[in-house]
Amino acid sequence: MTDEADLLAPFDDEAIERVAGKHDVTADELRELLRRHQRQARENPGVEDIVYEWRSQFHGDPLLHRTEEAYYLRLRDHVWDEFADALDIPETALFALLDVHADQTRRDTGAGTRDGEQLMILGRE
Secondary structure (H helix, E strand, O other), X not given: OOOHHHHOOOOOHHHHHHHHHHXXXXXXXXXXXXXXXXXXXXXXXXXXXXXXHHHHHOOOOOEEEXXXXXXXXXXXXXXXXXXXXXXXXXHHHHHHHHXXXXXXXXXXXXXXXXXXXXXXXXXXX
């Protein structure tokens, strides 16, 4: 069973608070969205498997950086669309979720995106 705190390990409380303040969500709501997203990746098909799949299927390696805690990825928009559909969250919540992933990734790696891309952090199991 996954420790709920482990699901948030790649994200700083400061980033969560800052991003929540810019969107129509509370910091606690954003934390729960992050947990749901991380659980979803771990359960289907698993973080290691999904990162391997994306690295072998996508043109250009989406892996920006890897630590003991997390994978930092730059992915095409459609990947987030699939997660958002599965999470069944409103658009305002999705924007907050995207923003916290982007904010944390930029702070940790300095990476940015090009048109049609989004950043994603997946905690390692």
